[in-house]
Amino acid sequence: MAEKKMVEAITSMEEDFSKWYTDVVKKAELVDYSSVKGCMVIRPYGYAIWENIQHDLDDRFKKTGHENVYMPLFIPESLLQREKDHVAGFAPEVAWVTQGGDEKLTERLCVRPTSEVLFCEHYAKVINSYRDLPKLYNQWCSVVRWEKTTRPFLRSSEFLWQEGHTMHETAEEAQEETMRMLHVYADFYKETLAIPAVIGQKTEKEKFAGALATYTIEPMMHNGVALQGGTSHYFGDGFAKSFGITFTGRDNTLQSPFQTSWGVSTRMIGAIIMVHGDDNGLVLPPKVAPIQLAIVPIAQHKPGVLEKAAQLKERLSGKFRVKLDDSDNSAGWKFSEYEMKGVPLRLEIGPKDIEKNQCVLVRRDNREKIFVSLDQLEESVEQALQAVHDGIYQKALENLQNKTHVAHTHEEFLDIAKNQPGFIKAMWCGDSACEDKLKEETNGVKSRCIPFEEEHLGDTCVCCGKPAKHMVYWGKQY
Amino acid sequence: MAEKKMVEAITSMEEDFSKWYTDVVKKAELVDYSSVKGCMVIRPYGYAIWENIQHDLDDRFKKTGHENVYMPLFIPESLLQREKDHVAGFAPEVAWVTQGGDEKLTERLCVRPTSEVLFCEHYAKVINSYRDLPKLYNQWCSVVRWEKTTRPFLRSSEFLWQEGHTMHETAEEAQEETMRMLHVYADFYKETLAIPAVIGQKTEKEKFAGALATYTIEPMMHNGVALQGGTSHYFGDGFAKSFGITFTGRDNTLQSPFQTSWGVSTRMIGAIIMVHGDDNGLVLPPKVAPIQLAIVPIAQHKPGVLEKAAQLKERLSGKFRVKLDDSDNSAGWKFSEYEMKGVPLRLEIGPKDIEKNQCVLVRRDNREKIFVSLDQLEESVEQALQAVHDGIYQKALENLQNKTHVAHTHEEFLDIAKNQPGFIKAMWCGDSACEDKLKEETNGVKSRCIPFEEEHLGDTCVCCGKPAKHMVYWGKQY
Numbered sequence: 001m002a003e004k005k006m007v008e009a010i011t012s013m014e015e016d017f018s019k020w021y022t023d024v025v026k027k028a029e030l031v032d033y034s035s036v037k038g039c040m041v042i043r044p045y046g047y048a049i050w051e052n053i054q055h056d057l058d059d060r061f062k063k064t065g066h067e068n069v070y071m072p073l074f075i076p077e078s079l080l081q082r083e084k085d086h087v088a089g090f091a092p093e094v095a096w097v098t099q100g101g102d103e104k105l106t107e108r109l110c111v112r113p114t115s116e117v118l119f120c121e122h123y124a125k126v127i128n129s130y131r132d133l134p135k136l137y138n139q140w141c142s143v144v145r146w147e148k149t150t151r152p153f154l155r156s157s158e159f160l161w162q163e164g165h166t167m168h169e170t171a172e173e174a175q176e177e178t179m180r181m182l183h184v185y186a187d188f189y190k191e192t193l194a195i196p197a198v199i200g201q202k203t204e205k206e207k208f209a210g211a212l213a214t215y216t217i218e219p220m221m222h223n224g225v226a227l228q229g230g231t232s233h234y235f236g237d238g239f240a241k242s243f244g245i246t247f248t249g250r251d252n253t254l255q256s257p258f259q260t261s262w263g264v265s266t267r268m269i270g271a272i273i274m275v276h277g278d279d280n281g282l283v284l285p286p287k288v289a290p291i292q293l294a295i296v297p298i299a300q301h302k303p304g305v306l307e308k309a310a311q312l313k314e315r316l317s318g319k320f321r322v323k324l325d326d327s328d329n330s331a332g333w334k335f336s337e338y339e340m341k342g343v344p345l346r347l348e349i350g351p352k353d354i355e356k357n358q359c360v361l362v363r364r365d366n367r368e369k370i371f372v373s374l375d376q377l378e379e380s381v382e383q384a385l386q387a388v389h390d391g392i393y394q395k396a397l398e399n400l401q402n403k404t405h406v407a408h409t410h411e412e413f414l415d416i417a418k419n420q421p422g423f424i425k426a427m428w429c430g431d432s433a434c435e436d437k438l439k440e441e442t443n444g445v446k447s448r449c450i451p452f453e454e455e456h457l458g459d460t461c462v463c464c465g466k467p468a469k470h471m472v473y474w475g476k477q478y
Numbered sequence: 479m480a481e482k483k484m485v486e487a488i489t490s491m492e493e494d495f496s497k498w499y500t501d502v503v504k505k506a507e508l509v510d511y512s513s514v515k516g517c518m519v520i521r522p523y524g525y526a527i528w529e530n531i532q533h534d535l536d537d538r539f540k541k542t543g544h545e546n547v548y549m550p551l552f553i554p555e556s557l558l559q560r561e562k563d564h565v566a567g568f569a570p571e572v573a574w575v576t577q578g579g580d581e582k583l584t585e586r587l588c589v590r591p592t593s594e595v596l597f598c599e600h601y602a603k604v605i606n607s608y609r610d611l612p613k614l615y616n617q618w619c620s621v622v623r624w625e626k627t628t629r630p631f632l633r634s635s636e637f638l639w640q641e642g643h644t645m646h647e648t649a650e651e652a653q654e655e656t657m658r659m660l661h662v663y664a665d666f667y668k669e670t671l672a673i674p675a676v677i678g679q680k681t682e683k684e685k686f687a688g689a690l691a692t693y694t695i696e697p698m699m700h701n702g703v704a705l706q707g708g709t710s711h712y713f714g715d716g717f718a719k720s721f722g723i724t725f726t727g728r729d730n731t732l733q734s735p736f737q738t739s740w741g742v743s744t745r746m747i748g749a750i751i752m753v754h755g756d757d758n759g760l761v762l763p764p765k766v767a768p769i770q771l772a773i774v775p776i777a778q779h780k781p782g783v784l785e786k787a788a789q790l791k792e793r794l795s796g797k798f799r800v801k802l803d804d805s806d807n808s809a810g811w812k813f814s815e816y817e818m819k820g821v822p823l824r825l826e827i828g829p830k831d832i833e834k835n836q837c838v839l840v841r842r843d844n845r846e847k848i849f850v851s852l853d854q855l856e857e858s859v860e861q862a863l864q865a866v867h868d869g870i871y872q873k874a875l876e877n878l879q880n881k882t883h884v885a886h887t888h889e890e891f892l893d894i895a896k897n898q899p900g901f902i903k904a905m906w907c908g909d910s911a912c913e914d915k916l917k918e919e920t921n922g923v924k925s926r927c928i929p930f931e932e933e934h935l936g937d938t939c940v941c942c943g944k945p946a947k948h949m950v951y952w953g954k955q956y
Contacts, residue, residue, distance in 0.1 A: 032600055035557055036587065039550035041600050044615070047546050068525050072517035073589070073620055073636050074573075079513055092579050095552075097589065099574040100624040100635075109514065111551070111575065111589070122510055122519050137522065142551055142619070146578040157578075158551050 010340075012279045017223040022152075024273055028282045028341050031152045038150040038157030042266070045341065048290035049269055050160065054140065056192050056287065057162065057264070060184050066136040066164060071118040073141075074109035079117050083242045086116060089209020093145045095157075111144040116210065116235075116261055119165035120243035123257075129248050130169050133257060134177070138164040153270035154227070154478045161265035167245070167257040174258035175234055181262040182215045182232040189229060193268065194285040194393040195219045195275050196400050197229055198423070198473050200449030205432040208261075212236045218448045218473065220400040221274035224421025226448050226475040229271055232262035270478070275399075276365075276392050282342025283364055283392060286385040293381060294338040295324040296331055298350030308354050312347065312377070319378060320385075339364060344388040345381065365391045404473075406457060413462050413474075417442035423475045427468035429461035438463050438474065448473040488818075490757045495701040499629075502751055506760045506819050509630045516628040516635030520744070523819065526768035527747055528638065532618065534670050534765065535640065535742070538662050544614040544642060549596040551619075552587035557595050561720045564594060567687020571623045573635075589622040594688065594713075594739055597643035598721035601735075605645060607726050611735060612655070613645040631748035632705070632956045639743035645723070645735040652736035653712055659740040660693045660710040667707065671746065672763040672871040673697045673753050674878050675707055676901065676951050678927035683910040689739075690714045696926045696951065698878040699752035702899025704926050704953040707749055710740035748956070753877075754843075754870050760820025761842055761870060764863040771859060772816040773802040774809055776828030786832050790825065790855070797856060798863075817842060822866040823859065843869045882951075884935060891940050891952075895920035901953045905946035907939035916941050916952065926951040 010023035025031050030046030042050065058068075074097060081087045094110040112118065123135060140162045150156045164181060168174040182199060189195045197219040207214035211233035219229045237256035240246075249255045276283040286292050293316060297309040306326055313324040323343075325334050331348075338346055348360040359377070361370040361384045372380035403422025407413035416424050417438075424445065428434060435447050454471040461468050488501035503509050508524030520528065536546075552575060559565045572588040590596065601613060618640045628634045642659060646652040660677060667673045675697040685692035689711035697707045715734035718724075727733045754761040764770050771794060775787040784804055791802040801821075803812050809826075816824055826838040837855070839848040839862050850858035881900025885891035894902050895916075902923065906912060913925050932949040939946050 032603060034550050034596065035554055035599060036550040036552045039552060041550065041596075042548040043604075044545035044547055047548055050548075051546065067522035068529065069522055070520040070525055070528075070620075070638060072512050072514040072519065073622065074514045074517060076513055094579065095575045095587075096577040097573045098576045099586075101571050101573075108577075109573075118512065118519075121513060125510060126521075142548075144551065160548060 010279070010281060013222065013277075020277075020279075021273060024277055024281055024340075025152045030269070030273075036157075038147050040152050040156050040158075042160075045290055046269065049272070049284070049288050050266060052288040052290065053192075053268060054162075057184075057188060058140075060188060061138050061162075061164065064136075064180060064184060066138045066166075069137045069139055070141070071112075071115050071122070071139055073112060075112055075115075075117055077108045077110065079121060080110055082117060082120075083210050083239050086210035086239075090114065090145075093147070095144050095146055112141075113143055113145045114261075114263070115139065115141075115143075115163055116165065116239060117243070119261075120239050120245060120259075123167050123240075124243050124245045127167060127245055127247050127257060130250050132247060133167060133169045134173065135167040136164075136177075137166065138162055151270075151478075153266055153273070159266050161263050163263040164261060166260045167240070168259070169247075169249070169255075169257065171236065171258045174236075174260050178213070178215060178232045178234040178260045178262070181260070182217070182230075185217050185230040185232070185262070185264060189217060189219065190393070192285065192287045193272060194287075194389050194396065195229075195271060196393065196397040198400075198449060198451050200451035200473065202231075202449055203432065203435060203447045203472070205435050206447055208233045210235065210239065211261075212238070216449050218423075218475075219271050219275060220396075220403055220423060220475075221271070221478070222277065222399060223274070224403045224475075225274075226423065226477045227267070227271050227274070228448075228477060229268065230262070230264040233260060235259040235261070275396050277342070280336070281340035284342035284344060285392065286344040286389050289342065289344050290321060291323045291338070291341070291343045292321045292385060293323075293345045293347055294334070294343045295322065295347045295349065296334045296338070297324075297326060298331055298348050298353070300326065302351045304354060305349065305351060309349050312349060312359070312374075316378070316381065320381060345384055347381075363388050363391070365395070407462055408458055410462055410465075413438065414441060417445045417474075421476070423448065423473045425455065425457060425471060425473060426462040427458050427460060428470050428472045429464055429466040430469035431461075431464065431466075434461055434463035444476050445474050446477060448475050448477070488757070488759060491700065491755075498755075498757075499751060502755055502759055502818075503630045508747070508751075514635075516625050518630050518634050518636075520638075523768055524747065527750070527762070527766050528744060530766040530768065531670075531746060532640075535662075535666060536618075538666060539616050539640075539642065542614075542658060542662060544616045544644075547615045547617055548619070549590075549593050549600070549617055551590055553590055553593075553595055555586045555588065557599060558588055560595060560598075561688050561717050564688035564717075568592065568623075571625070573622050573624055590619075591621055591623045592739075592741070593617065593619075593621075593641055594643065594717060595721075597739075598717050598723060598737075601645050601718075602721050602723045605723055605725050605735060608647050608728050610725060611645060611647045612651065614642075614655075615644065616640055616642040629748075629956075631744055631751070637744050639741050641741040642739060644738045645718070646737070647725075647727070647733075647735065649714065649736045652714075652738050656691070656693060656710045656712040656738045656740070659738070660695070660708075663695050663708040663710070663740070663742060667695060667697065668871070670763065670765045671750060672765075672867050672874065673707075673749060674871065674875040676878075676927065676929055678929035678951065680709075680927055681910065681913060681925045681950070683913050684925055686711045686739075688713065688717065690716070694927050696953075697749050697753060697874075698881055698901060698953075699749070699956070700755065700877060701752070702881045702953075703752075704901065704955045705745070705749050705752070706926075706955060707746065708740070708742040711738060713737040713739070752956075753874050755820070758814070759818035762820035762822060763870065764822040764867050767820065767822050768799060769801045769816070769819070769821045770799045770863060771801075771823045771825055772812070772821045773800065773825045773827065774812045774816070775802075775804060776809055776826050776831070778804060780829045782832060783827065783829060787827050790827060790837070790852075794856070794859065798859060823862055825859075841866050841869070843873070885940055886936055888940055891916065892919055895923045895952075899954070901926065901951045903933065903935060903949060903951060904940040905936045905938060906948050906950045907942055907944040908947035909939075909942065909944075912939055912941035922954050923952050924955060926953050926955070
């Protein structure tokens with residue numbers, strides 16, 4: 001049975017990466033466009049990935065002591081204005097509700113772009129004593145940021161996310177929480193999404209509106225463009241003071257608590273597509289794949305084949321997410337279909353296999369065929385899924401490494417920015433003027449982060465030549 | 479150890495049911511108010527109930543073949559207007575977004591009050607052949623309906639819900655789906671929430687805007703007021719025609735599919751409170767209780783007590799949702815606290831119990847004490863939780879039965895409406911003018927539903943005396 005492509009072809013990555021991306025999200029039936037500008041319909045296959053992401057992350061949040069809550073969708077304009085850096089950052093990109101039913105509202109309400117101010121308003125009421133701390137809350141919801149150019153999952157006017165908002169007795173505890181959640185994200189990227197990333201701190205210029213420090217996960221897409229994969233912010237007690245949140249401390253004095261927030265969104269699905277996908281479509285990490293194993297019967301009209309395939313489905317369904325495709329489509333069509341949908345493993349079973357008490361597992365990532373005895377089927381599937389996970393992680397890591405370049409001089413920086421898509425590691429003086437200059441000169445290369453593991457690449461800033469303070473990862477971003 | 483009340487008392491139900499309700503939602507820490515009019519903050523304990531409800535219902539939806547999706551939060555005004563009955567029903571109560579960032583929108587967007595039109599717009603694109611049917615989609619999200627008077631969980635400008643929207647090849651299949659999902663709700667109410675209800679069909683006057691038929695679950699609150707607990711709608715092909723949804727049928731002709739929608743919301747938490755609660759606070763059905771068992775150590779300063787309590791927590795945690803309260807608060811305070819929070823079972827363990835290798839289980843619903851051997855602890859807890867479920871269901875059923883009255887005449891109807899809160903069963907001619915008249919005469923008694931099991935209570939309408947068509951359940955509602 002030839003593995004030739006029988007479903008309508010998609011644009012190749014090399015030809016047009018952007019069109020390849022759009023083809024994949026449409027043909028794999030992840031999203032559909034709607035008549036609402038910049039908003040997407042997340043279809044069953046796309047939403048099932050999000051549900052698997054949610055379950056995994058939610059477990060991690062609960063194991064680290066967090067509780068889920070739900071805050072209102074709307075923020076009154078006066079509430080948004082209570083913290084001035086925050087409102088300056090978000091006001092230009094929010095949607096405003098001005099009318100409720102037949103009446104014009106006396107105060108405009110914005111649709112939440114993020115919920116710091118709502119959490120603060122609530123915390124002001126429920127935090128009174130050090131005994132009420134820490135408060136470790138998280139919320140799963142949708143948020144709205146009015147975007148001019150949009151792209152499914154990567155940038156849309158509405159998206160789904162989780163936002164954690166916590167309050168702590170001391171600055172140290174809040175800083176620890178900020179780091180803890182950054183590492184929860186980094187572990188999740190590695191263990192669940194099979195995506196390696198650079199982690200580090202955002203520069204002053206790139207940090208979250210109102211935060212004292214922002215930490216970030218920066219994975220590298222297949223085409224050398226970076227993506228902000230998740231952020232964790234430390235706020236100090238700035239918001240707490242603006243919102244009058246106080247507690248009686250252990251020493252009986254009135255104090256302000258220290259705050260964090262952290263979030264990841266449906267944008268992660270965009271990262272999965274662009275990190276693991278190939279010219280045959282999606283490649284899904286086994287842990288979030290809605291279908292982990294697609295059973296394709298071979299010569300299914302022959303006696304006993306469909307019965308055996310159904311038995312295998314029954315047998316594997318308790319342990320894995322399995323689909324049996326016993327439709328009339330040809331086996332070749334089915335191969336292409338489940339490749340397009342990124343199903344990590346295909347199981348082929350035909351008359352000869354049945355005779356030999358075996359079946360064939362085919363890996364999506366490298367098309368390796370594994371002949372396995374039906375006696376050890378569960379173990380073999382388990383191992384093959386792990387092999388796919390490890391394989392795509394390794395491939396993504398090599399891509400990240402291959403697309404990370406070092407610039408020692410200004411000229412080198414500009415040359416790499418122009419000719420070699422990817423991260424550029426280079427020294428920086430700490431001045432945001434140099435960030436602005438480099439961005440302008442390179443048509444959009446920005447500082448991604450100051451990595452936790454800095455290297456010494458020289459003594460001077462790659463832009464201005466003044467003494468360097470940090471090594472920074474730079475790159476274009478989605 | 480006296481079980482006297484040590485936490486701040488709540489208003490009694492008899493004294494002021496409405497204040498009792500507000501006290502319970504606040505003191506059990508289910509919700510908090512926010513500065514956004516009519517919107518509530520759902521606190522961790524309240525949200526955990528919602529999560530348990532979601533898991534249970536989502537399983538039921540998936541077992542009946544449904545898939546989750548996510549549609550946009552916004553609906554353009556022109557899209558909402560495509561089905562005229564529907565827009566007439568919802569337009570007066572929606573919130574309008576008129577500004578995005580700095581720009582005034584050329585077309586207003588309403589924040590979804592329900593998503594029929596968005597599903598229809600999408601279905602028009604993805605349904606082409608009978609092979610694409612049925613489409614069985616569900617969405618978990620928040621919706622907004624601009625309410626003038628609000629009450630936590632019962633009526634709020636924003637609430638959380640699920641909305642199922644399905645498309646079928648034939649009218650029969652769609653009608654079957656409408657009934658299937660109504661019964662999924664009814665089973666869920668009985669088996670999970672321990673709430674009995676009357677089920678039946680809404681009258682023309684009370685049906686959903688744009689539906690051909692609406693079916694409903696009507697539980698009875700403790701105070702004799704009814705609540706619309708969940709609805710399932712059959713639409714025929716009306717929306718499909720308005721939205722140009724067609725498919726090529728088995729006979730190769732172009733046809734319109736038949737549609738349903740069905741939903742339940744956080745209002746169910748209001749029903750739980752008002753059906754099961756008592757003067758000591760919440761009483762939670764064991765299947766959705768965030769804490770199923772609270773362990774209260776007795777004489778916890780005595781050697782070995784806290785260790786034993788911690789062992790029991792460890793032992794039970796794999797199977798039940800358990801909290802051990804080893805705080806310094808008195809045992810009496812803890813008893814009241816977990817009663818207020820509606821925890822179905824309390825486990826007391828003290829030095830004498832340890833000596834006898836036993837502990838005491840105390841049921842929240844009737845305070846029955848059960849002395850159980852630690853050797854059979856898991857079985858005993860399991861049985862006691864089931865006993866609480868059965869006990870509160872039985873009590874709720876008796877309340878529903880005791881608060882259901884029969885009116886044979888107009889005078890009888892008005893007398894019951896005035897003096898005996900609850901359902902009134904009475905014959906009706908089928909004319910909505912009689913519904914209007916009875917509502918006006920009784921200060922708000924409306925038809926709840928035409929039950930599936932009608933009784934013959936006479937030959938004439940209780941209002942106008944003309945020939946009766948149906949027996950109807952009537953009542954005031956939240």
